[in-house]
Amino acid sequence: MFEKVSTALDFQAREREVIKFWNENNIFKKSMDQRAGADVWTFFDGPPTANGKPHIGHIETRALKDLFPRYWTMKGKSVTRKAGWDTHGLPVELEVEKALGLDGKEQIEAYGIEPFIKKCKESVWKYKGEWERMSERVGYWADMENPYITYDNDYIESEWWSLKKIAEKGLLYKGHKVVPYCPRCGTALSSHEVSQGYKEVKERSAVVRFKVKDQDNTYIYAWTTTPWTLPSNVALCVNPDETYARFDYDGRTIIMGDALIEKVLGEGVQVCNKITFPGIELKGLRYEPLFDFQYEAIKGVDNEKNAWTVVCDDYVTMTDGTGVVHQAPAFGEDDARVGRENHIPFLQLVNARGEMTAVTRWAGVFVKKADPMILEDLEKEGKLVSAPYFTHDYPFCWRCDTPLIYYARSTWFIRMTALRDNLLKNNNTVNWYPDNIREGRFGNFLENVIDWGLSRERYWGTCASAARSTWSAPGRSFGSWATSTASPCRRTSSCTGPTSTP
Ligand SMILES: [Zn+2]
Structure with missing residues:
Protein backbone atom coordinates (compact mmCIF):
# COMPACT_ATOMS: atom_id res chain seq x y z
CA MET A 1 0.00 0.00 0.00
CA HIS A 88 34.29 40.85 -10.54
CA GLY A 89 34.78 42.25 -7.12
CA LEU A 90 36.46 41.81 -3.81
CA PRO A 91 35.26 38.24 -3.07
CA VAL A 92 37.18 37.01 -6.10
CA GLU A 93 40.31 38.86 -5.06
CA LEU A 94 40.13 37.51 -1.54
CA GLU A 95 39.84 33.91 -2.80
CA VAL A 96 42.89 34.40 -4.99
CA GLU A 97 44.81 36.15 -2.21
CA LYS A 98 44.16 33.14 0.00
CA ALA A 99 45.16 30.67 -2.70
CA LEU A 100 48.41 32.53 -3.40
CA GLY A 101 49.16 33.09 0.28
CA LEU A 102 49.13 36.86 -0.09
CA ASP A 103 47.97 39.30 2.55
CA GLY A 104 46.91 42.80 1.60
CA LYS A 105 47.46 45.23 -1.25
CA GLU A 106 51.19 45.63 -0.82
CA GLN A 107 51.83 41.92 -1.26
CA ILE A 108 49.49 41.81 -4.26
CA GLU A 109 51.46 44.60 -5.88
CA ALA A 110 54.74 42.85 -5.11
CA TYR A 111 53.33 39.69 -6.74
CA GLY A 112 52.32 41.81 -9.75
CA ILE A 113 48.91 43.17 -10.69
CA GLU A 114 48.92 41.60 -14.17
CA PRO A 115 49.49 38.00 -13.00
CA PHE A 116 47.16 38.63 -10.07
CA ILE A 117 44.19 39.59 -12.20
CA LYS A 118 44.97 36.70 -14.52
CA LYS A 119 44.51 34.38 -11.54
CA CYS A 120 41.30 36.22 -10.69
CA LYS A 121 39.96 35.66 -14.18
CA GLU A 122 40.78 31.96 -13.99
CA SER A 123 39.10 31.51 -10.64
CA TYR A 151 34.55 40.72 -17.58
CA ASP A 152 33.65 40.77 -21.27
CA ASN A 153 34.84 43.87 -23.03
CA ASP A 154 31.31 44.40 -24.40
CA TYR A 155 30.01 44.55 -20.91
CA ILE A 156 32.80 46.77 -19.61
CA GLU A 157 32.22 49.15 -22.51
CA SER A 158 28.57 49.38 -21.50
CA GLU A 159 29.62 50.35 -18.02
CA TRP A 160 31.90 53.07 -19.36
CA TRP A 161 29.08 54.19 -21.62
CA SER A 162 26.70 54.56 -18.68
CA LEU A 163 29.34 56.34 -16.68
CA LYS A 164 29.90 58.75 -19.56
CA LYS A 165 26.17 59.46 -19.78
CA ILE A 166 26.10 60.07 -16.05
CA ALA A 167 29.08 62.42 -16.36
CA GLU A 168 27.41 64.31 -19.22
CA LYS A 169 24.44 64.93 -16.98
CA GLY A 170 26.76 66.48 -14.42
CA LEU A 171 26.06 63.73 -11.93
CA LEU A 172 29.61 62.41 -11.58
CA TYR A 173 32.02 64.16 -9.27
CA LYS A 174 35.24 63.56 -7.42
CA GLY A 175 35.14 64.41 -3.77
CA HIS A 176 36.91 64.00 -0.53
CA LYS A 177 34.60 61.99 1.57
CA VAL A 178 34.70 60.08 4.78
CA VAL A 179 33.86 56.47 4.02
CA PRO A 180 33.72 53.25 5.98
CA TYR A 181 37.08 51.80 5.10
CA CYS A 182 38.82 48.48 5.64
CA PRO A 183 42.51 49.20 6.25
CA ARG A 184 43.48 45.61 5.48
CA CYS A 185 41.57 45.27 2.20
CA GLY A 186 42.53 48.87 1.48
CA THR A 187 39.09 49.75 0.19
CA ALA A 188 35.93 51.61 1.05
CA LEU A 189 32.86 49.50 1.79
CA SER A 190 29.27 50.18 0.76
CA SER A 191 26.89 50.73 3.65
CA HIS A 192 25.27 47.42 2.73
CA GLU A 193 28.60 45.70 3.31
CA VAL A 194 29.13 47.67 6.51
CA SER A 195 25.77 46.57 7.87
CA GLN A 196 26.83 42.93 7.63
CA GLY A 197 29.71 43.22 10.05
CA TYR A 198 28.52 44.87 13.27
CA LYS A 199 29.70 43.47 16.57
CA GLU A 200 29.20 44.67 20.09
CA VAL A 201 32.51 45.80 21.52
CA LYS A 202 33.63 47.32 24.78
CA GLU A 203 36.12 50.13 24.32
CA ARG A 204 37.55 53.04 26.22
CA SER A 205 36.35 56.51 25.38
CA ALA A 206 38.15 59.62 26.57
CA VAL A 207 37.22 62.90 28.17
CA VAL A 208 40.11 65.18 27.36
CA ARG A 209 41.06 68.67 28.51
CA PHE A 210 42.05 71.17 25.83
CA LYS A 211 43.91 74.21 27.18
CA VAL A 212 42.30 77.50 26.16
CA LYS A 213 44.84 79.77 24.48
CA ASP A 214 45.96 82.87 26.44
CA GLN A 215 43.74 82.08 29.42
CA ASP A 216 45.43 80.83 32.54
CA ASN A 217 44.52 77.39 33.76
CA THR A 218 41.33 77.27 31.67
CA TYR A 219 40.30 74.08 29.85
CA ILE A 220 37.57 72.93 27.49
CA TYR A 221 36.44 69.36 28.20
CA ALA A 222 35.62 67.26 25.14
CA TRP A 223 34.70 63.61 24.68
CA THR A 224 35.63 61.07 22.03
CA THR A 225 35.02 57.35 21.53
CA THR A 226 38.03 57.07 19.21
CA PRO A 227 41.17 58.34 20.95
CA TRP A 228 43.25 57.59 17.81
CA THR A 229 41.52 60.51 16.06
CA LEU A 230 42.75 63.01 18.69
CA PRO A 231 46.17 63.61 17.05
CA SER A 232 44.22 64.76 13.95
CA ASN A 233 42.04 67.14 15.99
CA VAL A 234 41.66 70.57 14.39
CA ALA A 235 38.55 72.04 16.04
CA LEU A 236 36.02 71.65 18.85
CA CYS A 237 32.32 71.92 18.13
CA VAL A 238 29.53 73.15 20.41
CA ASN A 239 25.80 73.51 19.89
CA PRO A 240 25.11 77.26 19.46
CA ASP A 241 21.73 77.06 21.24
CA GLU A 242 22.54 74.78 24.18
CA THR A 243 23.64 76.05 27.59
CA TYR A 244 27.32 75.84 28.46
CA ALA A 245 29.04 76.56 31.73
CA ARG A 246 32.36 77.97 32.92
CA PHE A 247 33.25 77.08 36.49
CA ASP A 248 36.07 76.33 38.85
CA TYR A 249 36.67 72.80 40.03
CA ASP A 250 39.65 70.94 41.46
CA GLY A 251 42.03 73.86 40.88
CA ARG A 252 41.04 74.47 37.25
CA THR A 253 38.61 76.60 35.28
CA ILE A 254 36.50 74.32 33.10
CA ILE A 255 34.22 74.95 30.10
CA MET A 256 31.65 72.30 29.08
CA GLY A 257 27.94 71.62 28.55
CA ASP A 258 26.01 72.64 31.67
CA ALA A 259 23.67 69.64 31.61
CA LEU A 260 26.55 67.14 31.62
CA ILE A 261 28.67 68.38 34.53
CA GLU A 262 27.49 65.70 36.96
CA LYS A 263 27.71 62.96 34.37
CA VAL A 264 31.36 63.80 33.71
CA LEU A 265 32.60 64.91 37.14
CA GLY A 266 30.42 62.75 39.36
CA GLU A 267 27.00 62.96 40.94
CA GLY A 268 26.54 65.77 43.45
CA VAL A 269 29.82 67.42 42.44
CA GLN A 270 30.33 70.89 43.95
CA VAL A 271 31.67 73.50 41.50
CA CYS A 272 32.44 77.17 42.19
CA ASN A 273 31.97 80.50 40.41
CA LYS A 274 29.71 78.93 37.78
CA ILE A 275 28.36 81.13 35.00
CA THR A 276 26.24 79.84 32.10
CA PHE A 277 25.82 81.10 28.55
CA PRO A 278 24.66 79.82 25.12
CA GLY A 279 27.19 77.83 23.04
CA ILE A 280 27.36 80.56 20.40
CA GLU A 281 29.42 82.66 22.81
CA LEU A 282 32.23 80.12 22.56
CA LYS A 283 32.49 80.49 18.81
CA GLY A 284 35.98 81.49 17.70
CA LEU A 285 37.63 80.66 21.03
CA ARG A 286 41.16 79.40 20.37
CA TYR A 287 42.83 76.51 22.18
CA GLU A 288 46.15 74.68 22.16
CA PRO A 289 46.50 71.32 20.38
CA LEU A 290 46.97 68.25 22.59
CA PHE A 291 50.29 67.24 21.03
CA ASP A 292 53.32 69.30 20.00
CA PHE A 293 53.80 67.36 16.76
CA GLN A 294 50.48 68.80 15.53
CA TYR A 295 52.17 72.21 15.03
CA GLU A 296 54.59 70.52 12.65
CA ALA A 297 51.86 68.51 10.91
CA ILE A 298 49.59 71.49 10.21
CA LYS A 299 52.30 73.49 8.39
CA GLY A 300 51.32 74.29 4.82
CA VAL A 301 47.79 72.82 5.11
CA ASP A 302 44.93 74.93 3.66
CA ASN A 303 43.33 77.21 6.28
CA GLU A 304 46.22 76.42 8.59
CA LYS A 305 45.60 79.58 10.61
CA ASN A 306 42.09 78.38 11.58
CA ALA A 307 43.33 75.26 13.33
CA TRP A 308 42.27 74.68 16.95
CA THR A 309 39.23 76.94 17.11
CA VAL A 310 35.79 76.39 18.64
CA VAL A 311 33.05 76.20 16.00
CA CYS A 312 29.25 75.80 16.25
CA ASP A 313 26.86 73.28 14.77
CA ASP A 314 23.51 71.97 15.88
CA TYR A 315 24.43 68.30 15.38
CA VAL A 316 26.07 68.42 18.81
CA THR A 317 23.75 67.08 21.50
CA MET A 318 23.64 67.09 25.28
CA THR A 319 22.88 63.38 25.57
CA ASP A 320 26.42 62.08 25.93
CA GLY A 321 29.95 63.20 26.54
CA THR A 322 30.60 66.81 27.53
CA GLY A 323 28.51 68.75 25.02
CA VAL A 324 31.76 69.61 23.23
CA VAL A 325 32.65 67.40 20.28
CA HIS A 326 36.23 66.93 19.16
CA GLN A 327 36.54 67.48 15.39
CA ALA A 328 38.74 65.42 13.09
CA PRO A 329 37.39 66.08 9.58
CA ALA A 330 39.48 63.21 8.18
CA PHE A 331 37.53 60.64 10.21
CA GLY A 332 33.93 61.71 10.55
CA GLU A 333 31.16 62.69 8.18
CA ASP A 334 29.83 65.45 10.41
CA ASP A 335 33.35 66.60 11.17
CA ALA A 336 34.11 66.83 7.45
CA ARG A 337 31.00 68.89 6.81
CA VAL A 338 31.54 71.18 9.81
CA GLY A 339 35.19 71.53 8.77
CA ARG A 340 34.24 72.53 5.22
CA GLU A 341 31.62 75.02 6.39
CA ASN A 342 33.99 76.66 8.86
CA HIS A 343 37.17 76.60 6.73
CA ILE A 344 38.94 74.38 9.20
CA PRO A 345 42.13 72.67 7.98
CA PHE A 346 42.24 68.94 7.27
CA LEU A 347 44.71 66.77 9.16
CA GLN A 348 44.95 63.03 8.50
CA LEU A 349 47.64 61.48 10.66
CA VAL A 350 46.65 57.91 9.80
CA ASN A 351 47.84 56.19 6.62
CA ALA A 352 45.79 54.00 4.26
CA ARG A 353 46.83 50.88 6.21
CA GLY A 354 45.16 52.30 9.30
CA GLU A 355 48.47 53.07 11.00
CA MET A 356 49.51 56.26 12.76
CA THR A 357 51.81 58.29 10.49
CA ALA A 358 55.46 59.07 11.08
CA VAL A 359 54.85 62.58 12.40
CA THR A 360 53.05 61.16 15.45
CA ARG A 361 54.68 59.44 18.43
CA TRP A 362 53.04 56.13 17.52
CA ALA A 363 54.34 55.78 13.95
CA GLY A 364 53.29 52.51 12.30
CA VAL A 365 50.94 51.42 15.08
CA PHE A 366 47.46 50.29 13.99
CA VAL A 367 44.87 52.82 15.19
CA LYS A 368 43.04 50.48 17.56
CA LYS A 369 46.35 49.44 19.13
CA ALA A 370 47.35 53.09 19.38
CA ASP A 371 44.27 53.91 21.49
CA PRO A 372 45.69 52.75 24.86
CA MET A 373 49.09 54.30 24.11
CA ILE A 374 47.50 57.65 23.35
CA LEU A 375 45.41 57.48 26.50
CA GLU A 376 48.51 56.66 28.54
CA ASP A 377 50.43 59.62 27.12
CA LEU A 378 47.51 61.99 27.73
CA GLU A 379 47.26 60.69 31.28
CA LYS A 380 50.98 61.31 31.91
CA GLU A 381 50.67 64.85 30.62
CA GLY A 382 47.64 65.62 32.74
CA LYS A 383 45.34 66.01 29.72
CA LEU A 384 43.07 63.05 30.38
CA VAL A 385 40.05 63.66 32.61
CA SER A 386 38.71 60.11 32.42
CA ALA A 387 38.61 57.14 30.08
CA PRO A 388 35.33 55.36 30.79
CA TYR A 389 34.59 52.03 29.16
CA PHE A 390 31.55 52.02 26.95
CA THR A 391 29.81 49.37 24.89
CA HIS A 392 28.69 49.99 21.35
CA ASP A 393 28.13 48.28 18.02
CA TYR A 394 31.21 48.67 15.91
CA PRO A 395 31.57 47.66 12.25
CA PHE A 396 34.12 45.05 11.18
CA CYS A 397 35.02 44.09 7.63
CA TRP A 398 32.56 41.35 6.68
CA ARG A 399 35.29 39.70 4.64
CA CYS A 400 38.42 39.85 6.78
CA ASP A 401 37.14 40.85 10.22
CA THR A 402 39.40 43.88 10.54
CA PRO A 403 37.79 46.76 12.45
CA LEU A 404 36.65 49.35 9.93
CA ILE A 405 37.62 52.95 10.32
CA TYR A 406 35.88 56.03 9.00
CA TYR A 407 38.44 57.56 6.74
CA ALA A 408 38.49 60.42 4.22
CA ARG A 409 39.33 59.16 0.74
CA SER A 410 39.30 60.88 -2.58
CA THR A 411 36.43 59.10 -4.26
CA TRP A 412 34.20 59.31 -7.35
CA PHE A 413 30.56 59.85 -6.59
CA ILE A 414 27.29 59.69 -8.49
CA ARG A 415 25.04 62.46 -7.28
CA MET A 416 22.06 60.27 -6.32
CA THR A 417 20.69 63.05 -4.11
CA ALA A 418 19.97 65.09 -7.26
CA LEU A 419 17.77 62.24 -8.52
CA ARG A 420 15.78 61.76 -5.33
CA ASP A 421 12.55 63.44 -6.48
CA ASN A 422 12.56 61.56 -9.74
CA LEU A 423 13.24 58.26 -7.99
CA LEU A 424 10.37 58.86 -5.58
CA LYS A 425 8.05 59.83 -8.41
CA ASN A 426 8.88 56.64 -10.30
CA ASN A 427 8.61 54.51 -7.21
CA ASN A 428 4.99 55.62 -6.91
CA THR A 429 4.25 54.04 -10.26
CA VAL A 430 5.67 50.63 -9.26
CA ASN A 431 3.26 47.82 -8.41
CA TRP A 432 4.61 46.70 -5.07
CA TYR A 433 3.67 43.47 -3.30
CA PRO A 434 3.10 43.92 -0.46
CA ASP A 435 1.87 47.42 -1.01
CA ASN A 436 3.51 48.92 2.09
CA ILE A 437 7.01 48.45 0.63
CA ARG A 438 6.36 51.46 -1.63
CA GLU A 439 6.13 53.96 1.23
CA GLY A 440 7.96 51.81 3.75
CA ARG A 441 11.19 49.99 3.19
CA PHE A 442 11.88 51.08 -0.38
CA GLY A 443 10.31 54.52 -0.05
CA ASN A 444 12.41 55.23 3.04
CA PHE A 445 15.50 54.05 1.24
CA LEU A 446 14.81 56.54 -1.58
CA GLU A 447 13.91 59.38 0.81
CA ASN A 448 17.27 58.97 2.48
CA VAL A 449 19.30 58.24 -0.61
CA ILE A 450 22.87 59.53 -0.42
CA ASP A 451 25.46 60.14 -3.11
CA TRP A 452 26.90 56.85 -4.27
CA GLY A 453 30.64 56.41 -3.79
CA LEU A 454 31.86 54.27 -6.70
CA SER A 455 35.57 54.04 -6.10
CA ARG A 456 36.85 50.75 -4.75
CA GLU A 457 40.64 51.10 -5.12
CA ARG A 458 41.07 47.44 -5.96
CA TYR A 459 42.52 45.52 -8.92
CA TRP A 460 39.90 43.19 -10.30
CA GLY A 461 37.16 45.05 -12.06
CA THR A 462 34.20 47.01 -10.91
CA CYS A 463 31.97 46.31 -7.98
CA ALA A 464 28.94 44.15 -8.54
CA SER A 465 26.53 46.84 -7.40
CA ALA A 466 27.77 49.17 -10.12
CA ALA A 467 27.41 46.40 -12.64
CA ARG A 468 23.92 45.48 -11.57
CA SER A 469 22.42 48.91 -11.45
CA THR A 470 23.63 49.54 -14.97
CA TRP A 471 21.17 46.97 -16.23
CA SER A 472 17.68 48.06 -15.45
CA ALA A 473 16.20 44.63 -15.33
CA PRO A 474 12.45 44.50 -14.91
CA GLY A 475 11.55 42.55 -11.82
CA ARG A 476 14.63 43.63 -9.94
CA SER A 477 13.72 45.46 -6.85
CA PHE A 478 16.57 46.66 -4.70
CA GLY A 479 19.70 48.23 -6.03
CA SER A 480 22.83 48.22 -3.98
CA TRP A 481 23.25 51.90 -3.37
CA ALA A 482 24.33 53.10 -0.03
CA THR A 483 21.13 53.44 1.88
CA SER A 484 21.96 55.09 5.13
CA THR A 485 24.33 57.70 6.30
CA ALA A 486 27.01 55.70 8.01
CA SER A 487 27.51 57.00 11.48
CA PRO A 488 31.10 57.15 12.57
CA CYS A 489 29.89 56.14 16.01
CA ARG A 490 32.34 58.30 17.86
CA ARG A 491 30.15 60.14 20.30
CA THR A 492 26.62 60.05 19.02
CA SER A 493 23.88 59.44 21.50
CA SER A 494 22.68 56.13 20.16
CA CYS A 495 26.07 54.84 19.08
CA THR A 496 24.51 52.24 16.86
CA GLY A 497 25.93 53.34 13.53
CA PRO A 498 24.11 52.66 10.29
CA THR A 499 20.81 50.89 10.42
CA SER A 500 20.43 47.76 8.41
CA THR A 501 19.78 48.12 4.73
CA PRO A 502 17.45 46.38 2.32
ZN1 LIG B 1 38.73 43.77 4.95
Missing part, protein backbone atom coordinates in the same frame (compact mmCIF):
# COMPACT_ATOMS: atom_id res chain seq x y z
CA PHE A 2 2.71 2.41 1.01
CA GLU A 3 4.75 1.64 -2.07
CA LYS A 4 1.92 2.58 -4.34
CA VAL A 5 1.29 5.93 -2.64
CA SER A 6 4.97 6.90 -2.50
CA THR A 7 5.42 6.18 -6.21
CA ALA A 8 2.50 8.39 -7.11
CA LEU A 9 3.82 11.23 -4.95
CA ASP A 10 7.48 11.03 -5.92
CA PHE A 11 7.81 14.71 -6.78
CA GLN A 12 11.49 14.41 -7.53
CA ALA A 13 10.87 11.72 -10.12
CA ARG A 14 8.07 13.77 -11.65
CA GLU A 15 10.26 16.85 -11.82
CA ARG A 16 13.06 14.95 -13.47
CA GLU A 17 10.61 13.62 -16.00
CA VAL A 18 9.37 17.12 -16.79
CA ILE A 19 12.92 18.42 -17.16
CA LYS A 20 13.73 15.49 -19.44
CA PHE A 21 10.68 16.26 -21.54
CA TRP A 22 11.59 19.96 -21.74
CA ASN A 23 15.14 19.12 -22.81
CA GLU A 24 14.22 16.46 -25.36
CA ASN A 25 11.57 18.62 -26.96
CA ASN A 26 13.34 21.99 -26.75
CA ILE A 27 10.37 23.47 -24.92
CA PHE A 28 12.12 26.62 -23.77
CA LYS A 29 13.30 27.39 -27.29
CA LYS A 30 9.87 26.61 -28.70
CA SER A 31 8.21 28.95 -26.20
CA MET A 32 10.50 31.67 -27.50
CA ASP A 33 10.13 30.85 -31.19
CA GLN A 34 6.36 30.77 -30.99
CA ARG A 35 6.34 34.38 -29.86
CA ALA A 36 8.90 35.74 -32.30
CA GLY A 37 7.87 39.20 -33.45
CA ALA A 38 5.55 39.76 -30.49
CA ASP A 39 5.95 42.66 -28.05
CA VAL A 40 9.24 42.32 -26.21
CA TRP A 41 9.57 42.03 -22.45
CA THR A 42 13.19 41.91 -21.39
CA PHE A 43 14.73 40.24 -18.39
CA PHE A 44 18.42 40.44 -17.51
CA ASP A 45 19.23 38.23 -14.57
CA GLY A 46 20.97 39.94 -11.65
CA PRO A 47 24.19 38.00 -12.11
CA PRO A 48 25.38 35.54 -9.47
CA THR A 49 29.06 35.02 -8.74
CA ALA A 50 30.24 31.64 -9.99
CA ASN A 51 33.26 31.46 -7.70
CA GLY A 52 30.90 30.70 -4.83
CA LYS A 53 28.60 27.70 -4.49
CA PRO A 54 24.85 28.21 -4.91
CA HIS A 55 22.91 27.94 -1.66
CA ILE A 56 19.28 27.65 -0.58
CA GLY A 57 18.74 31.43 -0.83
CA HIS A 58 19.66 31.35 -4.50
CA ILE A 59 16.96 28.75 -5.12
CA GLU A 60 14.35 31.12 -3.72
CA THR A 61 15.50 34.06 -5.85
CA ARG A 62 15.77 31.88 -8.98
CA ALA A 63 12.24 30.57 -8.43
CA LEU A 64 10.81 34.04 -7.83
CA LYS A 65 12.59 35.60 -10.78
CA ASP A 66 11.37 32.81 -13.01
CA LEU A 67 7.73 33.71 -12.33
CA PHE A 68 7.74 36.99 -14.23
CA PRO A 69 9.18 35.88 -17.57
CA ARG A 70 6.86 32.87 -17.55
CA TYR A 71 3.85 35.04 -16.78
CA TRP A 72 4.61 37.50 -19.56
CA THR A 73 5.32 34.66 -21.97
CA MET A 74 1.89 33.23 -21.21
CA LYS A 75 0.45 36.71 -21.88
CA GLY A 76 1.91 36.44 -25.39
CA LYS A 77 5.04 38.57 -25.09
CA SER A 78 8.42 37.68 -26.49
CA VAL A 79 10.50 37.46 -23.36
CA THR A 80 14.26 37.75 -23.72
CA ARG A 81 15.79 36.08 -20.69
CA LYS A 82 19.47 36.70 -20.47
CA ALA A 83 21.48 34.96 -17.79
CA GLY A 84 24.53 36.72 -16.44
CA TRP A 85 27.68 36.07 -14.46
CA ASP A 86 29.21 38.51 -12.07
CA THR A 87 32.91 37.82 -12.32
CA VAL A 124 35.70 32.93 -11.45
CA TRP A 125 34.22 29.83 -13.09
CA LYS A 126 34.94 27.47 -10.24
CA TYR A 127 31.30 26.55 -9.53
CA LYS A 128 29.72 27.30 -12.90
CA GLY A 129 28.70 23.64 -13.33
CA GLU A 130 26.93 23.54 -9.99
CA TRP A 131 25.10 26.76 -10.82
CA GLU A 132 23.91 25.35 -14.12
CA ARG A 133 22.79 22.09 -12.51
CA MET A 134 20.91 23.96 -9.79
CA SER A 135 19.25 26.29 -12.29
CA GLU A 136 18.03 23.43 -14.44
CA ARG A 137 16.89 21.40 -11.44
CA VAL A 138 14.66 24.23 -10.11
CA GLY A 139 13.16 24.71 -13.57
CA TYR A 140 14.72 28.12 -14.13
CA TRP A 141 14.50 29.22 -17.73
CA ALA A 142 17.06 31.67 -19.01
CA ASP A 143 19.44 31.86 -21.92
CA MET A 144 22.49 30.34 -20.25
CA GLU A 145 24.23 29.72 -23.57
CA ASN A 146 24.69 33.42 -24.30
CA PRO A 147 25.05 35.00 -20.90
CA TYR A 148 26.40 38.45 -20.29
CA ILE A 149 29.66 38.28 -18.36
CA THR A 150 30.95 41.24 -16.44
